[in-house]
Every structure is written in structure tokens, then in C-alpha cells.
Amino acid sequence: MAVISYIDAVTMALREEMKRDERVFVLGEDVGVRGGVFRATNGLIEDFGEDRVLDTPLAESAIVGVGIGAAAYGMRPVAEIQFADFIMPAVNQIISEAAKFRYRSNNDWHCPLVVRAPYGGGVHGALYHSQSVEAIFANVPGLKIVAPSTPYDVKGLLKAAIRDEDPVLFFEHKRCYRLIKGEVPEDDYTLPIGKADVKREGTDITVISYGLTLHFALQAAEELEKEGISAHVLDLRTLYPLDKEAIVEAASKTGKVLIIHEDNKEGGIGGEVSAIIAEECLFELDAPIKRLCGPDIPAMPYSPTLEKFYMLNPEKVKEAMRDLAEF
Amino acid sequence: MAVISYIDAVTMALREEMKRDERVFVLGEDVGVRGGVFRATNGLIEDFGEDRVLDTPLAESAIVGVGIGAAAYGMRPVAEIQFADFIMPAVNQIISEAAKFRYRSNNDWHCPLVVRAPYGGGVHGALYHSQSVEAIFANVPGLKIVAPSTPYDVKGLLKAAIRDEDPVLFFEHKRCYRLIKGEVPEDDYTLPIGKADVKREGTDITVISYGLTLHFALQAAEELEKEGISAHVLDLRTLYPLDKEAIVEAASKTGKVLIIHEDNKEGGIGGEVSAIIAEECLFELDAPIKRLCGPDIPAMPYSPTLEKFYMLNPEKVKEAMRDLAEF
Amino acid sequence: MLAAENRHIELGLSDEQVMDMYYYMVLARKLDERMWLLNRAGKIPFVISCQGQEAAQIGAAFALEKGKDYTCPYYRDMGVVLVMGMTAKDMMLSAFAKAEDPNSGGRQMPGHFGSKKHRILTGSSPVTTQVPHAVGIGLAAKMRGEDVVAYTSFGEGSSNQGDFHEGANFAGVHDLPVIFFCENNKYAISVPLKKQLACESVADRAVGYGFPGVKVDGNDPLEVYKVMKEAVERARKGDGPTLIEAHTYRLVPHSSDDDDSSYRAREEVEEARKNDPILRFRHYLMDTGLLTDEKDEDLQNRIQKEVDEATDYAENAPFPEPETALRYVYGSGEVK
Amino acid sequence: MLAAENRHIELGLSDEQVMDMYYYMVLARKLDERMWLLNRAGKIPFVISCQGQEAAQIGAAFALEKGKDYTCPYYRDMGVVLVMGMTAKDMMLSAFAKAEDPNSGGRQMPGHFGSKKHRILTGSSPVTTQVPHAVGIGLAAKMRGEDVVAYTSFGEGSSNQGDFHEGANFAGVHDLPVIFFCENNKYAISVPLKKQLACESVADRAVGYGFPGVKVDGNDPLEVYKVMKEAVERARKGDGPTLIEAHTYRLVPHSSDDDDSSYRAREEVEEARKNDPILRFRHYLMDTGLLTDEKDEDLQNRIQKEVDEATDYAENAPFPEPETALRYVYGSGEVK
Ligand SMILES: Cc1ncc(C[n+]2csc(CCOP(=O)(O)OP(=O)(O)O)c2C)c(N)n1
Ligand SMILES: Cc1ncc(C[n+]2csc(CCOP(=O)(O)OP(=O)(O)O)c2C)c(N)n1
Ligand SMILES: [Mg+2]
């Protein structure tokens, strides 16, 4: 099996799906000749032509809204939002429209649209090229939010998203794009949306995370192993609706839970994860449910000193994990 | 002290603030001669003229965006979004702009803008005139979200919001508008944004809520009193940033917590409230942290059977409170 | 309107077709009027009207091909959806929010149209979101090489939303078969034209998107049909979109929740009533000899009966079962 | 550009003023070039350029009154903010993301201007959000009866955002003293004009908002100054907004992260370089006798020194302290 990068897994999934199903097409800013500002759509215009790899005008509400119309017609649009921070102008189309198409028409219409967007920081992206925006959408029934952490999951989940009959927001951590590599089968496979994944088995503490910070947790877990601390690590993968069963199972396993994400703490995904545990398996717990998250400031600043202050890293994660283990 | 309705408290606060400070002005759709579709701005155009009570074009992003510019210039705009459901086109201006003005300019600029919006259901408003949208914004540092439940709080908090140096989203439950009445002083007073309020003292269970459901809880508490169940009821009032101290104190008081809101359960404000408790005072708890919320469906349907199914009511609330007390 | 005889023949419309047009106009009006009565009697919670805009809507819809073209209408477009295939019964089922309502199973307010069968895209309340949808349909049809025109309509107030601009521009760039149909009824709820937009005409905006903009008397279904027909032909030929602005007047309050006396003079409304499109079209049909007082009475009676039956049926139809509220959040293979 | 002598005198610009214009154009260019060098040397993470657009920016800014008018510029507008009062040092402090950066204290990328002192509104990355802000400033100034013009600029790609439409329409309805200045440099990153918009000219869009739209050669600072001056006068007189479209060309890649060779031919860029606004203006100044080779060399040296000093200062200035990241989420009397 080839070892490829996280972003190459994106491109691979797109290319395979476009080959498999001619209703699949890509639209967004600079996705064509430029191959995307991150190169996620690199080579697609050469293979599929400009009719299926559309450089759109600079207008996110139209990118999503036109995608919705095309999806309703029977196509499988994959819209790219250049940076997750720029999804805001499209919020009305996503929340009021895509998410409610099926429900409001009593199952007559539906909207199989994928919206891909790179999110997250650690790339000198400053306040507006670093944000985690998932929490905005994680209260919207009708939507699914996927945020994979490994190339293998990227491929399987992006393919699943494209084949899904409902709108899926697909958030790709931009720091993972070239940093994270992994084995990815050449064959066709999908992974189930809505299912979390145990990325490491352990017995002392449970860490629940997703995206870049999941890797920090895995790295920290490996180091803590040497100190005799065994961490169980759950990758949420789908952020909405959450995989409650897997969360309860993982929490119950060790009775000590640390939830980690890069997004701000208050109102982040971690709150809901914690609430599920506190509601479903409180008496399995041996420690308060801890959260290690980005500070509650508007976003990640540009200056390296400030960006570093914002970002989690394996050290900060290890410390929090050790503290919990020792609780 | 006069007993007035919730909506009259809105009008009263607006009128008093416009008299007090000539920088205060109102803008929105139909706020002028029509006095607002709910009549919240009734009479203001007669008193202050059309320069300070602006009927805007039908364009929410401009209503908020223009408000931001005016606020930065030194005015105190109070923008009305006709229904909270229609705040979506303005999300970019609210989240990317208003919320980040101070932070991104390193405290050079700031944005004292109030955005008022009626939210919530139970008024045959169907999918798009009933939504609770607070969760979308409850992860955005730089914003404050206020959602009062009584006329007294409405007046004091709306005045505080208008005088606040930062952007405040002010959500008014539209079912409360004419249903909820209460004593409101004629004098000038403000209430602190960021502070929850104990609306009822009790010893057996703690209920945490806001808006319309807060009244259901109070009503149920009164009835349960007769059954010998004493409920402590905390009104969050500010939904972001949450009043952590008050939440921890209220939870610790009884050790049994029920969080209630009309918004969908998953990803609602209740998740964060629960997570704060589970992180800060887990060992004070005698029962799982329960949440009673709207079902996870896109919004409240139109048909009376379906609307009723969605809505909480004093009966449903009482049952959940009794269950928890009996735990 | 010049009372030139048989203008419709010149436009390629048969006598039967214009009589059908008239039928739909009267049907839409009578359904709408009935809904107000039902509302005032406390039987239905809400009405939003097409009254005054029937000529624009029905003139436009007649230029489309049923079962082939797509419509993304707005909440006033009862005239459009009736022509595209919905029935009086469908309208009343929606007004009463009954389970059988084909638009939404009683989930949405009346005026929120949708029917896959009739190629009417499901609509919502936030105005103008349907505009990019129509563009997406036009794009998809063009990609698939299918002969489809996408029609979308909206009020003049809604033409100030960002989605109008973004959608129109996208369609212009890609030369898509989309018709943007603005029903300019002079008000956005209480806000009069001059506080909504400063341009002479909404149609002027088309130049900013590189396609034609046309102004038309929306009280004349034949004039509307004519400009729509031309727009449809342009679209079918691959010549791209058209923006049409039909001048109309809303004869009743914005909705059953509105009181329009606070923002417009009764005289203004009375004046507009003299120009009621149904009256005008009746005159035209009488002038051309297609309609007589007797025939008209017959038609009115037939329609009255249709409305009565639809009302009875809908009133007696069952509401959706409460628990069905949980259905159709996601498709099968749901994650929940 | 016709080499008519002393065009600037006709426009009411003194010799000193046009020499100042030239100074700012060269300063902006040299700062920009230096930033690329610093970026390629790994010293600063990011550059976004004004190269090719200096004439448009500086011509426009000269028509505004410093300390009185407000600007809501976009990320390329180094030329504008220098004229409005920012310094080379300010630019470099921002490029190096240092604590002293007056725009944001190192919190934002370079090109995200802001200074209350200079009445430059704080800017962000999502394009076109500044347009409604400028309208709000115009509205507030009008309400307060203050003689203020609000200037906002944006790329032609950004004129396709909903916020452009909504902001322009609002300003048109209220006749506000706002100038919408579009710097049409033919590309939105890699997307060429014809895939961005189908209209002949962005200026055509003004008719849809009921105010004048003007196209101008953005490579000629005097032409730009002229139309801006007229727009400023209209605004001050209470005659409302103007949309100006300045035709320019972006001479370098979109940003330091971009590689423009994938989407435009080198020949095209070379061709555009022949029309470099700085070269053209230099010729004009030489033709009018204001500039000589010697004077030019002096000026270039002086600017070079200014850039060197600014670079040195900024490079050696301290970064913000890490914990300061927590500051200024809210004002004092914070809830947290
Ligand atoms: C985004 C949004 N904002 C506000 C509303 C509330 N609203 C419903 S209809 C309407 C006025 C629409 O005016 P216009 O577009 O002229 O259409 P008309 O009703 O006159 O046919 C408003 C403000 C809405 N539905 N959607
Ligand atoms: C809302 C939003 N979407 C996407 C981007 C990413 N982006 C930054 S600049 C740019 C192109 C802008 O083109 P144009 O408006 O013509 O200005 P130019 O850079 O050519 O001066 C894009 C797509 C953004 N900053 N904001
Ligand atoms: Mg209207």
C-alpha cells in the first residue's frame, strides 16, 4: 500500500469519484487551472475538463447555492471553500437551505452536496486563515460534519460524503495536508459517516479528539506509555451528529476523560461530547471530564509568539494527559 | 411599578436609550412607519424621526455591516433582524467582523453594535419563523449573547447592551412578547451582561434554563412544591460567555441538574453548561446531568400536531423535573 | 393595454390557451380570497397572497413547458405553481397544514411551494435563496446537455439581497438558461420602493451581469407572456439568462399578519384596484369575443365549486401524526 | 496617456503635489519589493502586493482629505494608507508581525490595515466586508452632519460578493457620501476576468444602484485623481455615492504563496510591465520638467534608505509577548 499525504488522499478520492460517477463535479475559487490554492484539485481539470472543474466567481453564497440547485437536479457537486474562514457568507445557504431541503419537502427533494473546506491553524495563517468553524454548524440537524485526521480516513470518508444522499461539510485540517502521511489503499473503499474510530487502545485514560490534535494525542500517548500510562484514543471523525455509543464506550472504558480540540473551548464540540458522557455514563467516571482546547480568543494571531501560544502541541497535550492519569 | 409585557419592555428600553443618547439609532426592515412586524419599535419614528428609525432595504448583511461601520464611527446602532431565522445572511458580518473588530485591531477600534432578533416558536411560525439560533454564535469570542426571559430583565439588559462597548446579540423570545408580563420600573437601570440570575431558590434539584422554557420551569417548580419537591431555578440570561460561577454554584447546591432549552439538544447551549459542571464540580453531583431540549430535527414544523410535538411545555418539564428529583 | 383585438394570436396563443390563462387567474384569486376568509374565521393560521400579481405569474408560467422546465418560485407564486401542475386541493391542503400537503406534508407555511413531480423546487422563507438554486439547475442542465429552462421569481425588495447579485452574476458568466423574474409590487412589507432601491428599474441591474433586462407591464398577461417567451427562447438557444421585471401591485396586505393601513393610503390601493389584472383581462377577452357575461358566470361558478371542494377536502383531511416530526432529517442509511 | 504638458495644473495639483504622488508610488513599490526579498529569504511569512496598482491607489487617496475622510481599504492598498498617514516603518512592523505594528499589534497578516488615528478602518481577510462598513460610516457622518467622505476599495473579483451589492444599494437609497473604488487588475488569484463577470465593466453596475459609475485608466494617477476628485465633490455636496473602476494589472503573483505561471502567460505579464504606472508617471514628470534623472536618483536613494531603516527597525523590534494573545477580546468592564 502506498504511503501518501493527507492532501493527496483528498485529490485521490476526488479523482476516483469523478471517474466512477460522471455526475460528480468540483466547483470553487481557483480549483481549475490553479488546482486549488492548496493543490487539492491538482490535475483534475486536465483529466476532466473545465466543465467538471469549475472556477467560479468569488462568491461563496453562490458557490454553495448553485451547488444546491445542481444537487437537487441530480448532480453530485463538491464545492470547495478556499479557507473555512470564508464559509461565513454561505452560512445561509448551508443552514437554511441545504440542511433543510429533505425535511421541509417531506422527503420529496434532497440535497447530496459536499462542501470541502480547509480549516485550522499552525500555518502562519493569522486570524482569518486559521479558524476552526465546525461548532457553528454542529447544531444543525440535516447536516453532517466530517473532519478526518488520517489520509486513510480522508479517502474513505470523502468518498462516502460524495455518495451520501445528504449535505456533508467536509473539513480538512490544513496543517495535516502535508504533515500527515499514511497508508492508503489504491482500491475503492468508503468509511461510515457517523462512526468514531478508536485510534489506540488503552486502559488508564481516554482521550477524545479529531483533526490535528488527534495526532498530538497519539504522539503523547506513545511517550506516556514509557511512563506506564496507557491512553485510549478515540477519533471522532464525524463531528455532527456525534457517535454517542462510541463516546460512551470510550469514556466508560477508563473512567477518566480528556477531550482535546484546537477550536476555542467554550461552545466547542468538546462541550457536547462532555455532556453526552455526563448524561449517559456519569457513574462510570473517576475524574472530572477535562477539556484541553484553544483559548477563548477570536482566532489565532499572526505573530509567531501569539500563534504558538494559541496552538496545542504534543507537550501541552502530554501534560494534560499525565495530569488526568495522576488524578 | 407598572406591569408591562415583554415586548413593551423592549420598546421602553429603546425609547429611553434614544432619549438619553442621541447616538443611539434603530435600523432594520419595517421598523419605521410599521413600527416593526412585532411592533417592538412602535412609536419610535414618531418620536425620533426617520433619520433615527431607519427602514432599510431587505438585506441583512448590509443591515449589520452598515451598523458596524456606524458603530465604529461612534454611533450606537441597534439593528433589528426581523426574525432570528433571517440572521443567517449576516453571519459573516457578525462573526468575521463585529466580533473581531477590537481584537484584530489590538484594541484600536471597537464595535458597540446591538443586533436584536426575535427567536423561538410556539406561534405557528413554522420552520423559518421559529428557530433558536443562539448556538451558532455561542462559540465566537468577542460576541456577547443575551436572551432575557422577563420584562424586567429585558429592559435592564437591553439598556446594558446598548451601552456596552462591544457587539451584543440580543435574542427576544417571540412567544414571550405578549405572554409574559411583569413589573418594570420606570427609572433608568441596567443589569450586568454576563451574569445569570437565580429566579427561584430550592434544595432538591437545580434547573438551568433561559427564555420561554424558564417560565415552564418556574411553573412546574410551583406545582412540584406541592408534591414536596423543591427546585432551584437558574436563568442564564447571558448565553455567551456563560456565567460559569453561577452555574457551578447552582449545580453544587442540589447535586441534581436538569438543563432545559427549546433549541435542539445536540450542540445546544445545554452541552456547554453541562460540560462546565462536569469539569468544575463533578463530585458534587448525585445524578447524571440531564437535558430536556427540542428534538434534533431541522426546526419546528407548521402543522399544529407537529409544532406541539416539538415544543416543550410545563407538563413535559414537570415530568422531567420529577424524574430527576426521584433519581 | 391597447385593446387591439386578438393580440394573443399574434403571440402564438390559441383562444383556448388564453381562456386557460383566465381560468388560472380567477382560480388563483378565488383560492386566495377563500384563504383570507378561512384565516379571519380562525380556521387557518396564515395567508400570503398573490392578489394583484396573477397576470404576471400566469403570463410567465405559460411561456414555460410543463414537465420539462424547472421553477424556483417565491411565496406569492400561486399562479405559477397552478399552471405548472398543482391543484386547488394541493393549495388548500397546504393552507390547512395537512399531512397530504404535497409541498411539505404540512411542515411549512402556505406559499412554500415544492413538488418534484412538477419540477417545482422546494422553497423556504428566507428570501432570494432560490435564485442561486435556479442557477444551479441551469448549470446542471447545461452540463448534462438537457433542454431545460430554470425560472426563478422574487420580489423587488428581495433583489437587494446578496444572493440575487451572486446568482445573477454566476448565470451571466456561464450563459445559463435561467430566467430571473422580478415581481415588482412596489412594497417590501411596509417599505416603499424609494427606500428599497435607488435605481430607475430593477431591470437596469441586468447590464451589470451581461445579459438583457426587460421591464414589462405585469398587469397584462399577454405582455408578460411575450417577454417571457423571448427569454425562454434565448435560454433554449444557449444565449443565456434574462432578467424580467414585471410591474404589479399587491392589492392586499403583505400577509394575514399585516395591517397595511399604517404605510399606504387607502386611495392608493383603490386606484390600483382599477387596474386589477383580472378585470383588465376579462375586458380583453370580452372585447375579442371569447368571453361573454354568461360564459364568465359559468366559469366563476365552476371555479367556486372547485374552491369549495378543495376547502372541504382539506379541512377534513388528517393532520400529520405528531411523531412523524422526527422523519426525514436524513435519507435512509441515516447516521442517527 | 496623452503627454499633454502640465495636466496636473489643470486638475488643481501643484508641482509639489505631483512630486509627492511620485514619491508615494515609488515608496510603495520599493516597500513591496523589499517584502518579497524578505519573504524569499525566509524572514517574513507572507506578502501581498500593490505592484502595478500604485497609480490607482495614490491617485485616489490624493483626492481625499487626511485626518477628515475615512478609508476602508483592501489588502493591496499600501499606496492608499501611506498617503493617509502610515509610514514605511508601520508597513515593515506589520510585515514582521511585531508588537509595535499599528494595524494589529502583529495579530494580522500584512495588508490588513487599520488605524483610528488616520481614520483607516480595521480590515480583515474575507473580501468585501469593508464595503457595508464604509456605507455605515457615510450614514453616520450624514446623520451627524459631519463633512466626511468614506472611501472603500476592493478588487473586481470581490465586486461579485453579495456585500458589494447590498452595500452599494444601501448607499444609493440614502444618497450617502461613499466612494466605491474597484481596482480591476484582471484576475482574482487565478481566475481571469471572463470567468468572474460577464458585464463589460464593473462600472456598469452603478446604474443598478442609481448613482454614477466611471471607468478610468488606473495606470494614470492624474486621471484617477480627476474622477476621484469629482466623486469626492459629489459626496461632499450631498449628491451621493460614485462607483469608480480603475483598470490596472497585478504585476506580481497574487501573494507570496502563489505561482502565477500556471494561469497566465509570461508574455502577458511582460506586456503589462511596459505599461507600469511608475514608469509612465516618471515619463510624465520628466516631460513636464519636474523630474530629471539626477533628481530621480536622489529620490530613489532617499526612499531606499527609508525602506532600509524601516526594515532594520522592524526586524529588530520585539514580538508581542505570548500571553498578550488573551487581551482585548472585550473592552474593559469585560464579562470574562
Ligand atoms: C432573509 C429574509 N429577511 C426578511 C424576511 C421577512 N420578509 C418576508 S417577505 C418580506 C418583504 C419582501 O418584499 P419583496 O421582495 O418586495 O416581495 P413581496 O412580498 O413584496 O412580493 C420580508 C422583509 C425574509 N423572509 N427573509
Ligand atoms: C470571502 C473570501 N473568499 C475567498 C477569499 C480568498 N481570496 C483572497 S483574495 C482573492 C481574490 C480576490 O480577487 P480580487 O477581488 O479581484 O482582488 P485582487 O486580489 O485581484 O486585487 C481570494 C479568492 C477571501 N479572502 N475572502
Ligand atoms: Mg415587493
Ligand SMILES: [Mg+2]
Ligand atoms: Mg483582481
